[in-house]
Amino acid sequence: MDHPARWHHHDPFRHKHRHGHGGPLRRDPADRLGGGVAAGIAGWRGINVTTVRIAFVLLTVPTSGAAVALYVLAWLLIPMAGADSNIASRARSDTRGIRLGIALASLLILVLLVARTLGDGWLTGWVWPQVLSVAGLVLIWRNAPAEEQAVLRRLVEPPEGAAGGQAGAAGWRKWSVIRLTVATLLLFGGAGWLFSAHASLALLRPLGGVTLVIAAVVLFLGPWWLRIARDLVLERQARVRAEERADIAARVHDSVLQTLALIQRRADDPAKVIQLARQQERELRSWLFEGRSLDGTDAVTTFAAGVRQIQQDVEARYEIPVEAVTVGDGELDDDLNALLAAAHEATVNAAKWSGADVISLFAEVEPTEVSLVVRDRGRGFDPQVVPADRKGLAESIHGRMTRRGGTATVSTAPGEGTKVTLSMPVTAKPVLAARDTT
């Protein structure tokens, strides 16, 4: 709305000479260059605003720059026209702003102390009052209403105009570039002049010059840097939050909503509904509590993940709950893969033949051996009279284990359920090597 050029190029003489309005002293936002202090005083006393401004500028010379600090103080303390509280009253509760102001002011003090030990007090004497100005400006910047912040931003953030690619901002960009250049030239000139006047300091000149240049850079760009840094942090936080939300939404949609839709369509098949609900519950759990991939497409590289895969596979294919408890974990190798394959067979067996309503898987990784127990409370069988079609499966469990140096024991009796205990000794091998092969 308020185009920069409008206030910057405005002609002060266009405004009518006003008589004192007699009211309390208020800053005038309509006719301001900075905080509207000069305009306010002009309106209050009925003086030409340009006269007040010139007076202010002239006043800086005998006061060695203290007038600038005075201006900032006035900006802080005098309420804006139409407002009943000043910025200072708001700034009182802004502890972060106060800390920031103190930090910047102390930084400036530090720079000034360095400059004083190097050079003479004339130029630095001008800068001392600006310690107050800097602190004051920080407070104004953080606590002023939005439109005042915009004004201040234009005053302290020259590069933003150059960086902002908005159409119509070209004039403003040129302005800020000119101003920045002039300011820099002045500083360089001032520093050079200061040090050339003291021949005895010839050796320190480069150092002093560098210090002053750094001081200039900090003074000109410091507030802008701070704001950029703060905006970056805020933006990053917002982005992370948005990504998390999107991730959760995607996962809830992909899994939970899909499953709910499936459940509605299969409402007449209680077994299927229970199975879907269980499967979904487990996926959601492993995602929420264990931080694992929801769809389970992660490559299985650990023993515990392998056990989980057996559980999921059997539950999905045979519609029977599998309770799995794993103690410890380890990287998969050929031995453990064989153990998992045997356990898979045993679990499928239990699901197909036992008639139990739940199968328990218990896996324990110990330093010397890995064991896995598949147990059901189903009908069991007489090991002496094994049906022909089960012999092969028992062989595939047994054979797989013994070939790798492990053992498999099946304990069962009719009506007693079945328990298959598999154990595989851990051969000493470096863990990292095992990881490389997977």
Add this chain to the structure above:
Amino acid sequence: MTRVVLVDDHALFRSGVRAELGRQVDVVGEAEDVQPAIALIAELLPDVVLLDVHLPGGGGQAVVQAIKADHPQVRFLALSASDAPEDVIAVIRAGARGYVTKTISTAELTDAVRRVAAGDAVFSHRLAGFVLDAFAAAPAGEVKPAFDPELDQLTSREREVLRLIAQGYTYKEIARELYISVKTVESHVSSVLRKLQLSTRHQLTRWATERRLT
């Protein structure tokens, strides 16, 4: 009849449990958050509190800690949908007599409440797995000066009992499998619970912390 207070932030779950347990136990009160629960339990002094691990105002262990000091006779059974070991271990360490998952059957839950009321410990198969994990043999360097073998290790018999619980065995089945009495199984489980609560084992805290990180 066993007097029970239900503490859970889901009204639907509370009414479900009340309906299921209604005949076997006397549900005398319900609460949905930490502070109301503490006030209610102190007033009613039930035999058993069925306590959700996750509560909005500070978690189940806050309730256990607040009540334990003044009313040690009130017993807690943690009941949770959470599978996160650190939550479960925290409530048990605070003083709960056991932990069961919310998917437990009504018969098993009734049995668990009865057992807790009688002063026994109740371990679900999952909790047994956590405990075995947490008490896994410490590496040689882990043994601290304050290491107390009485408290900081499980006996091989306790390990065996826990393994069978983790495999879904009932106490009766464990007794038969190990040729011991049910009473002995109960005393093993109680002793594991005591170790879990009193152990100063550095490992135990670190284990739970690591679980949260991974």
